[in-house]
Amino acid sequence: MRNDLNFNIRGDSGPDEALREVLPLYDENQELKRTILNLKTELNKFSSLPLVVCTVDKILDNKAIIRLKNGHSLYVHIAKELEGKIEANDVVLTEQKSFTIISKVEKEKLFNVEDYVVIEKPKISWKDIGGLKKQIQEIKEVIELPMTKPELFKKLGVKPHKGLLLYGLPGTGKTLVAKAAAASTNSTFIELVGSELVQKYIGEGAKLVKDLFKLARERAPAIIFIDELDSISGQRTDDSTSGEREVQRTFMQLLAEIDGFEDLENVKIIGATNRIDIIDPAILRPGRLDRVVEMELPDKKSRTEIFKIHIAGMKLAEFSLDKYIEKTKGLTGAEIKSICTEAGYSAIRRNAESIEESDFEYALNKLCCNLEDCEEHNDSRNLMFG
Numbered sequence: 001m002r003n004d005l006n007f008n009i010r011g012d013s014g015p016d017e018a019l020r021e022v023l024p025l026y027d028e029n030q031e032l033k034r035t036i037l038n039l040k041t042e043l044n045k046f047s048s049l050p051l052v053v054c055t056v057d058k059i060l061d062n063k064a065i066i067r068l069k070n071g072h073s074l075y076v077h078i079a080k081e082l083e084g085k086i087e088a089n090d091v092v093l094t095e096q097k098s099f100t101i102i103s104k105v106e107k108e109k110l111f112n113v114e115d116y117v118v119i120e121k122p123k124i125s126w127k128d129i130g131g132l133k134k135q136i137q138e139i140k141e142v143i144e145l146p147m148t149k150p151e152l153f154k155k156l157g158v159k160p161h162k163g164l165l166l167y168g169l170p171g172t173g174k175t176l177v178a179k180a181a182a183a184s185t186n187s188t189f190i191e192l193v194g195s196e197l198v199q200k201y202i203g204e205g206a207k208l209v210k211d212l213f214k215l216a217r218e219r220a221p222a223i224i225f226i227d228e229l230d231s232i233s234g235q236r237t238d239d240s241t242s243g244e245r246e247v248q249r250t251f252m253q254l255l256a257e258i259d260g261f262e263d264l265e266n267v268k269i270i271g272a273t274n275r276i277d278i279i280d281p282a283i284l285r286p287g288r289l290d291r292v293v294e295m296e297l298p299d300k301k302s303r304t305e306i307f308k309i310h311i312a313g314m315k316l317a318e319f320s321l322d323k324y325i326e327k328t329k330g331l332t333g334a335e336i337k338s339i340c341t342e343a344g345y346s347a348i349r350r351n352a353e354s355i356e357e358s359d360f361e362y363a364l365n366k367l368c369c370n371l372e373d374c375e376e377h378n379d380s381r382n383l384m385f386g
């Protein structure tokens with residue numbers, strides 16, 4: 001009432017009018033307060049110290065022994081609200097100075113299998129592969145046929161293989177044929193590298209393997225390609241360090257997944273290795289990767305085909321490649337490809353109109369010098385071919 005009177009005395013037109021003027025100001029004020037609060041929070045982020053990510057080794061008397069990435073172990077406090085909620089193998093965040101555990105990281109978020117595999121729909125056709133006729137035939141039988149014509153197997157009650165193992169020197173085309181198999185069956189190609197699994201995901205290898213198979217089922221038809229399989233299925237040694245036990249757990253999980261999944265599920269597994277000598281035979285037992293395919297070095301006919309594939313589309317001068325097909329005896333498909341590419345570069349450097357024989361001469365010499373320098377290369381060759 002009194003307000004009404006005041007407004008009237010001052011000649012304003014009434015309380016409604018006044019409210020209309022004040023309300024927007026009030027809203028604006030609130031908005032500004034919110035902005036200030038947001039900015040303060042953002043500023044706090046800049047001034048606060050980052051937290052340390054560690055793994056819990058053991059809980060002891062309401063405190064914890066944690067392991068840092070650099071291998072150091074520390075005996076630390078746990079924040080009150082987390083007491084009783086932390087256990088061994090948890091990934092936690094600790095404060096920087098006292099290393100007190102102040103938060104737990106959800107493993108699902110930290111170790112999402114999709115972050116650790118390569119997923120693609122390759123476009124490589126069988127025609128892009130020189131030689132390897134026998135190998136391609138086997139792969140077609142084990143991988144392609146059951147996926148494209150499952151009824152043939154059902155009709156005769158034949159259980160198809162779940163997958164196969166490819167072995168051969170680096171560069172003999174293992175990844176290439178696995179991708180071609182995925183392309184020909186229109187499958188999702190999911191690639192996991194064994195050595196990376198072992199090095200990076202300590203403690204989580206088994207979970208990642210489990211999630212890998214789940215992912216493959218979701219994306220079926222799919223081909224799981226496990227490269228460097230030997231790093232997770234290398235034969236067990238007696239001295240079992242914790243890292244080695246972890247690798248064994250991962251391997252056991254892999255066997256369990258292969259055993260556990262039904263045939264005709266539209267998921268196939270291709271393993272690859274260049275160390276067949278150390279592969280644990282458990283993975284080769286019937287019902288597992290029981291077809292073993294050797295990726296041989298290309299013979300003369302195959303080398304001719306590989307050259308043809310890699311010079312297709314290149315502008316070559318008139319000369320015969322026979323000499324180079326002969327001279328590349330003992331080299332892999334990848335090495336032949338690299339000779340073609342290097343010859344191309346040599347011609348570009350000369351600013352030439354076409355690639356000449358001298359460019360191939362140069363490329364071959366360059367590659368051979370590199371090979372002689374490469375001890376690792378020779379070691380793996382000797383291991384395989386004695």
Ligand SMILES: Nc1ncnc2c1ncn2[C@@H]1O[C@H](COP(=O)(O)OP(=O)(O)O)[C@@H](O)[C@H]1O
Binds near residue numbers: 170334
């Ligand atoms: N038989 C082949 N025919 C055509 N190209 C080949 C052949 N073998 C290897 N290559 C070439 O070498 C590259 C590397 O081969 P890759 O499949 O990765 O070998 P691996 O997996 O055995 O180490 C391929 O992408 C391809 O360009």
Ligand SMILES: [Mg+2]
Binds near residue numbers: 227
């Ligand atoms: Mg490979």
